[in-house]
Amino acid sequence: MEVTDLTVAQLSEKLVKRELSSEEITRQFLNRIERLNPKLGAYITVCPDVALEMAKTADLRMAKGDRVGPLTGVPIALKDIFITKGVLTTCASNILKNYVPPFDGTHSLRLKNAGAVLLGKLNMDEFAMGSSNEFSAFGTVKNPWAVGHVPGGSSGGSACAVAASLCIASLGTDTGGSIRYPASHCGIVGMKPTYGRVTRYGMVAFASSLDQAGPMTKTVRDCAILLNTIAGFDPNDSTSLNLPVPNYTGFLGKKVCGLKLGLPKEYFVEGVNPEVSKAVIEASKVYESLGAKLVHVTLPHTRYAVPTYYIIAPAEASANLARYDGIRYGHRSKQKDLVSLYRKSRTEGFGPEVTLRIILGTFVLSSGYYDAYYLRAQKVRTLIKNDFLQAFEKCDALLAPVAPEPAFKLGERIDDPIKMYLSDIFTIPVNLAGLPALALPCGFSGERRGHPPLPIGMQLIGRPLSEGTLFQIGYAYEQETKWHLKRPSL
Amino acid sequence: MRSQEAEKPRGNEYEPVIGLEVHAQLATNTKLFCACPTRFGDAPNTNICPVCTGQPGTLPVLNKMAVEMAIKAALALRGKIQEKSSFARKNYFYPDLPKGYQISQYEFPLSMGGFLDIEAEDKTKRISIQRIHLEEDAGKLLHDRGGIEVSHIDFNRCGVPLIEIVSGPDFSSAKEAVAYFKKLRSTLVYTDVCEGNMQEGKLRCDANISLKIPGSKKLGTRTEIKNLNSFKFLEQALIYEIQRQAKVLDNGGTVLQETLLWNELQGITFSMRSKEEAHDYRYFPDPDLLPLVVESGWVGEIEKTIPELPDAKASRFMNQHGLPSYDAKVLTAERGLADYYEECVSHHANPKKIANWILTELLCELKERGIAVSQISMPPRHLATLVASIDEGVISGTMAKSIFLEMLDTGKDPEALISEKGLTQIGDEAEIEKIVAKIIANQPENVKRYKSGKTNVLGHFVGEVMKATGGKANPKLANEILRKKLQ
Numbered sequence: 001m002e003v004t005d006l007t008v009a010q011l012s013e014k015l016v017k018r019e020l021s022s023e024e025i026t027r028q029f030l031n032r033i034e035r036l037n038p039k040l041g042a043y044i045t046v047c048p049d050v051a052l053e054m055a056k057t058a059d060l061r062m063a064k065g066d067r068v069g070p071l072t073g074v075p076i077a078l079k080d081i082f083i084t085k086g087v088l089t090t091c092a093s094n095i096l097k098n099y100v101p102p103f104d105g106t107h108s109l110r111l112k113n114a115g116a117v118l119l120g121k122l123n124m125d126e127f128a129m130g131s132s133n134e135f136s137a138f139g140t141v142k143n144p145w146a147v148g149h150v151p152g153g154s155s156g157g158s159a160c161a162v163a164a165s166l167c168i169a170s171l172g173t174d175t176g177g178s179i180r181y182p183a184s185h186c187g188i189v190g191m192k193p194t195y196g197r198v199t200r201y202g203m204v205a206f207a208s209s210l211d212q213a214g215p216m217t218k219t220v221r222d223c224a225i226l227l228n229t230i231a232g233f234d235p236n237d238s239t240s241l242n243l244p245v246p247n248y249t250g251f252l253g254k255k256v257c258g259l260k261l262g263l264p265k266e267y268f269v270e271g272v273n274p275e276v277s278k279a280v281i282e283a284s285k286v287y288e289s290l291g292a293k294l295v296h297v298t299l300p301h302t303r304y305a306v307p308t309y310y311i312i313a314p315a316e317a318s319a320n321l322a323r324y325d326g327i328r329y330g331h332r333s334k335q336k337d338l339v340s341l342y343r344k345s346r347t348e349g350f351g352p353e354v355t356l357r358i359i360l361g362t363f364v365l366s367s368g369y370y371d372a373y374y375l376r377a378q379k380v381r382t383l384i385k386n387d388f389l390q391a392f393e394k395c396d397a398l399l400a401p402v403a404p405e406p407a408f409k410l411g412e413r414i415d416d417p418i419k420m421y422l423s424d425i426f427t428i429p430v431n432l433a434g435l436p437a438l439a440l441p442c443g444f445s446g447e448r449r450g451h452p453p454l455p456i457g458m459q460l461i462g463r464p465l466s467e468g469t470l471f472q473i474g475y476a477y478e479q480e481t482k483w484h485l486k487r488p489s490l
Numbered sequence: 491m492r493s494q495e496a497e498k499p500r501g502n503e504y505e506p507v508i509g510l511e512v513h514a515q516l517a518t519n520t521k522l523f524c525a526c527p528t529r530f531g532d533a534p535n536t537n538i539c540p541v542c543t544g545q546p547g548t549l550p551v552l553n554k555m556a557v558e559m560a561i562k563a564a565l566a567l568r569g570k571i572q573e574k575s576s577f578a579r580k581n582y583f584y585p586d587l588p589k590g591y592q593i594s595q596y597e598f599p600l601s602m603g604g605f606l607d608i609e610a611e612d613k614t615k616r617i618s619i620q621r622i623h624l625e626e627d628a629g630k631l632l633h634d635r636g637g638i639e640v641s642h643i644d645f646n647r648c649g650v651p652l653i654e655i656v657s658g659p660d661f662s663s664a665k666e667a668v669a670y671f672k673k674l675r676s677t678l679v680y681t682d683v684c685e686g687n688m689q690e691g692k693l694r695c696d697a698n699i700s701l702k703i704p705g706s707k708k709l710g711t712r713t714e715i716k717n718l719n720s721f722k723f724l725e726q727a728l729i730y731e732i733q734r735q736a737k738v739l740d741n742g743g744t745v746l747q748e749t750l751l752w753n754e755l756q757g758i759t760f761s762m763r764s765k766e767e768a769h770d771y772r773y774f775p776d777p778d779l780l781p782l783v784v785e786s787g788w789v790g791e792i793e794k795t796i797p798e799l800p801d802a803k804a805s806r807f808m809n810q811h812g813l814p815s816y817d818a819k820v821l822t823a824e825r826g827l828a829d830y831y832e833e834c835v836s837h838h839a840n841p842k843k844i845a846n847w848i849l850t851e852l853l854c855e856l857k858e859r860g861i862a863v864s865q866i867s868m869p870p871r872h873l874a875t876l877v878a879s880i881d882e883g884v885i886s887g888t889m890a891k892s893i894f895l896e897m898l899d900t901g902k903d904p905e906a907l908i909s910e911k912g913l914t915q916i917g918d919e920a921e922i923e924k925i926v927a928k929i930i931a932n933q934p935e936n937v938k939r940y941k942s943g944k945t946n947v948l949g950h951f952v953g954e955v956m957k958a959t960g961g962k963a964n965p966k967l968a969n970e971i972l973r974k975k976l977q
Contacts, residue, residue: 083547096546103540105547204546208777237549238779316777319579322590323544327643336639342583365581365772374774 004032004165005487008074008222011168015062015073022055022062022073026117029075033119033166036490039147041139042161044080045088046120051075054117061115070225072115077167079158080121081128082213083202084108087118091204092136093126095324095331095349105202106234107171107213114229119167123157126351127321128178128206130154131423134414135353142410143185144488146451149407152182158216159186164490169217169226173203175210176309177402177427180439183216184402184457187441187486189223189474190216194464195434196241198227199234205320207313208239210431219484220440220475224248227467243465251468252475257291259473262395266302267426273405279443279456280401286480287399287473295395299387304380305429306421311364311377312432318361324349356417385433388461397473398461401426406445406454430461437461438470441483455483504701504739506732507709508661511696512674513652514684515627516559522626522651523550523593530690534632534644542649544588549778556624556651557782559683560600561792563653564622566681566799567674569604571789575623577776582769585643586629594654596773599623600782606657606677607801609819610669617670618658627652647691653683659698659709664728668721671695672823676800680825688719695724700745701735710735711745715752715759727752731759803828811841820849826863827853830870837874844877851891855898867901876904883964889913916963919971922955925963926971929954940976948972 003025006014014020030048037043058073078084081091083105090096104112111118125135133141133156141156143149144164151160155172159182162170172179174192183190191214198213205211215226228249233242263284268277284294326332326345333344350358364373391398404425413420430437438460444453462470478484521528524541541548561571578596604619629648633641655674661667675693678684685692700712715731718724730752735745750759798806804818807828813821822828827848834844852873856863876894879885885908893907908914916922929951930937940947948969955968 083545089546091546099546101540101545101547103545201549202547205549205778236551238551239549239777315774319581319591319772319774322581322583323546323588325583325585325590327585328543328588329545338585362772365774367770367772370772370774 002028002165004028004168006168007219008070008169008217008225009219011074012070012072015058016068018062022058022075022117023052025073026051026055026075026119029119029167036164036166039142040144040160040164040166040490041141042123042157042164042166043077043120044090044092044123044136044138044157047087047118050087051117051119054112054115058115058117069114069229071111071229073117074115074168075117075119076111076169076171077119077122077158077161078108078111078170079124079155079172081124081173081204082107082121082171083204084118084121087121089121089204090138091127092124092138093324093349093351093354094137095346096329097137097331099330106199106236107202107230109202110230111171116229122155122161122167122170125154125156125178126354127204127317128154128173128175128211129317129353129357131177131181131420132408132410132413133157133182134410135351137351140410143407143454144490145187146407146454149409149451149454150185152185152403152407154178154182155190155216156182159183159188159190162186162188162216162218163488165487169215169222171213171226171230172216173206173211173213174427174431175207175212175313176431177424179214179216180402180427180437180457180459181424183439184441184459185407185455187444187455187457187483187488188216188218189220189441189478189484190214190439191223191227191467191470192430192437193227193231193467194241194436195431196239197436197465197467198231199237199240201234201236201240205316207316208320209316210309210313212431220438220471220478221249221252223438224252224471231467241465246468248468248471251472254472255291256287256473256476259292259397260295260395261287261292261473262295262297262391262398264297264299264302264391264398264400266299267400271404272401273445275443275445276401276403276405276456280399280458283442283458283477284399286477290476290480292473297391297394297398299384299391299429301380301383301387302425302429305384305432306425308377308380308384309424309428309432310360310421311373312381314357314361315365315374316361318358318365321350321354321358353417381432384429388429388433388435392463396462397466397470400459400461402439402457402459403427406456409451426459430459435461435464436467436470438467438474440474440478441486442477442481443483503704504710504732504736505704506662506664506728507659507700507702507712508663508667508728509659509698510657510661510667510670511698512655512657512671513627513694513696514563514655514678515692516556516563516651516653516683517685518553518555518559518651520553520555521649522553522556522624523649526649528650532646534642534646537646538648542588543645544590550593550776552779552782553651557600557784558792560622560624560651560653561784561789562681562796563655563678563683564601564604565789565793566677566796567604567606567619567622567655569601569619569622571601571784572598573786574598574781574783575600576781577624577779578773579776580625580771580773582771584628585641586631586648588629588645588648592626592628593776593779594625595623597775598781600784606670606673608666608669608673610666611663615660615666617660617666620656620658622653622655625652625654626650664725664732667697667728668725671721671724673800676823676825680799681796691719694719697724697728697731699728699731699735701732701739710739711747713745713748713750713759715750716762718752723752723754726754726757727759730757734759797825800825800828807841807845811835811845813841813845817845817849820853821845824863830863830866833870834874834877837871838878838881840877840881843881844874847873847877851894852898855895866898868898869901872897872901872904879904879908884908885913886961886963886965889961913962916959919967922959922963922968922971923975925955925958926951926968926975929958930975937976948976951976
């Protein structure tokens with residue numbers, strides 16, 4: 001096994017034992033990125049100088065015997081939506097193609113303080129709007145298991161990089177499924193924490209009431225380690241929860257015997273690819289064999305989730321993206337009058353999907369339509385949330401598929417927005433309800449003419465602030481199976 | 491046709507209906523949603539940060555002191571503090587608005603209701619206040635530097651906390667509007683929530699105005715005049731706009747609903763072309779901020795910090811100090827002046843005379859020198875001593891006036907000045923008698939004239955005594971002695 005295939009936990013051990021240095025492994029990653037990124041498109045920016053400097057600093061700390069943590073010297077990469085001081089941050093958009101932030105976001109700071117090494121910034125759908133990473137101004141990302149297929153989005157670059165060992169771990173963001181969906185398509189672990197568990201300061205805003213940052217890793221343990229580092233109150237974010245953060249790795253290894261897992265019937269309907277349903281049902285059987293109980297639950301308002309989301313998210317996005325006006329930073333089109341400056345800068349800067357959502361969002365907030373659309377959608381949102389809370393009276397967590405089918409082919413959905421939006425049918429309700437969810441691999445689709453086996457993922461959805469329990473349940477399954485040990489051949 | 495025309499009201503027979511929206515900058519140290527200083531006058535773009543310049547990935551965090559000051563202002567204006575209020579995004583594009591939206595309050599403002607009593611044109615009137623809410627200020631656009639086709643933006647002001655105070659459409663004249671604006675400013679300065687310096691833009695006013703046909707219930711089309719930052723401009727702009735609208739109506743036209751600015755050089759209102767279309771601000775609750783929950787306990791604590799307000803203070807000056815209404819009103823217009831006056835009185839209990847000195851001598855000098863009350867170098871104790879000296883007969887009123895200016899310029903103690911210049915009034919009867927005797931002896935003609943009934947010659951003699959003593963004789967005493975001697 002190559003060192004780049006190591007998990008965070010494994011690498012950290014080797015670094016502490018001085019079997020490996022951070023500089024060595026960072027160089028390995030940089031080489032691998034140079035070799036494979038042209039084919040996969042996972043990175044927008046690689047920062048070798050910054051990375052090596054951070055690696056050397058980490059090595060020095062460890063040599064001195066300073067107190068180190070599980071991320072010290074560990075090479076990671078961040079979705080290009082995270083604000084990194086001095087390192088280009090584009091959100092995969094032309095409008096920020098030259099934006100180098102003068103400050104660090106909290107995520108970047110917390111990882112720096114933990115001694116992690118930043119390899120670079122990862123590709124994504126522009127401003128996190130997309131499910132396939134085909135809407136980037138910096139090229140499409142390929143699924144490392146089958147390069148003719150999408151990796152999922154919007155954190156496509158993150159999922160691809162972790163799966164292809166172009167970094168050990170990554171942070172992504174999830175507004176309607178953008179961590180879980182690509183994690184599922186790339187066969188890795190991804191967690192969307194409870195809304196407010198992780199700060200949003202330093203994460204470029206898409207939909208403020210839905211966005212959450214979360215780890216994307218090879219294993220559940222790695223995911224817990226990363227969440228330990230980034231979770232917790234941030235005074236810079238008024239919506240960040242001021243509540244203690246448990247030690248998430250402490251939940252790993254706890255038994256699941258006696259826990260109740262709910263299977264929501266609306267997530268196992270006819271439209272779901274039979275291989276996906278099969279894989280998730282098999283996973284439920286593994287849980288049964290471990291002593292968990294399966295319960296059937298219903299989430300009756302599920303079918304309203306996608307339309308609700310596609311009113312609320314674009315509405316908030318239309319306001320959040322108003323600051324990209326060519327005045328203070330980012331792309332500015334040289335024009336003679338103000339209105340033209342605004343129009344041209346934004347037309348030239350934004351891609352088609354972003355433009356579509358801004359127009360949609362502006363419409364649903366406009367005078368005469370606000371009540372019928374935005375206000376109403378927020379009310380339906382409450383109903384969706386209540387569905388979950390009621391289900392949790394019967395079970396400790398829900399088990400469901402992440403995507404209705406494995407990764408589709410590049411270009412297959414790009415002209416059909418509705419079909420594209422329906423990819424998120426199982427992930428969106430969780431964001432609307434603000435709940436935590438953990439995605440992990442549970443199988444592969446069969447080999448077919450035209451593509452190799454594609455990963456299938458499942459998600460565990462929990463009560464607010466139950467990330468520990470989700471790790472517990474996810475880890476139990478992971479240790480019973482071998483999905484997390486598979487690697488794509490590149 | 492003709493009879494209809496004859497029935498149409500002319501010019502000043504219309505009833506103006508005016509409402510004011512006042513924006514006041516709260517006197518906090520830092521901005522509403524970030525920790526940048528709110529200091530005025532610093533070099534451009536030095537009091538900025540990622541939050542108030544709308545960098546990607548930034549979020550607002552509410553300034554508690556701003557909320558406290560807003561509550562205090564609302565209480566002073568008798569508003570009802572809402573236990574729960576929320577912030578909304580007001581969306582529009584303009585270079586001085588970095589996020590492309592202003593964080594304000596829309597559906598659920600901090601305070602509802604309230605009133606302010608004003609006096610205008612010899613009448614008292616209660617002006618209703620509809621609401622008071624918190625919002626952030628925008629940056630400042632500068633058009634006159636560098637190249638012709640280049641504008642600059644200074645974001646120092648961006649994010650400074652404002653309260654917007656919306657009155658009912660209760661004003662029927664420009665004078666009423668000005669009286670309200672003045673009283674409002676005074677109230678805000680009294681409560682220390684606003685510095686009130688209008689040249690620095692701490693207080694601005696938008697006026698909505700329409701004309702009503704008397705007797706009709708229907709309101710006319712209203713125009714809005716924005717950004718009036720002086721009492722003078724408010725009055726002038728309103729007077730002009732009333733007349734302009736009247737002329738339009740008189741000529742059978744309709745008033746256009748427009749947003750106007752006041753051009754002080756030409757003395758006209760003119761349309762803000764770029765804002766002619768009605769804005770759809772697409773207000774929605776800001777998801778980055780939690781609803782503002784204000785506990786009644788906290789409100790109660792804040793209420794206790796409200797000082798005696800102008801009206802109550804003026805009443806007290808009238809009742810306890812016996813000051814006439816006009817004097818009391820002028821003294822209490824500015825809290826600094828009222829405090830100064832009261833401190834003087836605490837040292838020497840002659841309120842009427844002290845009030846007089848302040849209103850005539852002091853205020854006049856302050857105005858001429860362009861000094862604010864807060865910058866007076868003469869401590870109240872000194873002015874009190876000066877007046878006390880007159881009352882005790884130590885110096886004459888004239889003498890006092892002569893050293894007053896020096897006291898103001900140097901801050902010197904009057905007692906020191908009096909002894910330094912040897913101004914102590916001659917109150918010694920024997921000394922004055924000696925001088926009187928001399929004068930009478932030297933001016934027999936005048937004595938004859940006085941005795942023949944020309945009593946005004948006495949004034950001349952008193953003047954002679956003053957001359958002979960270098961102005962130091964107690965004129966009253968001189969007068970008495972002269973009368974005695976001339977009998």
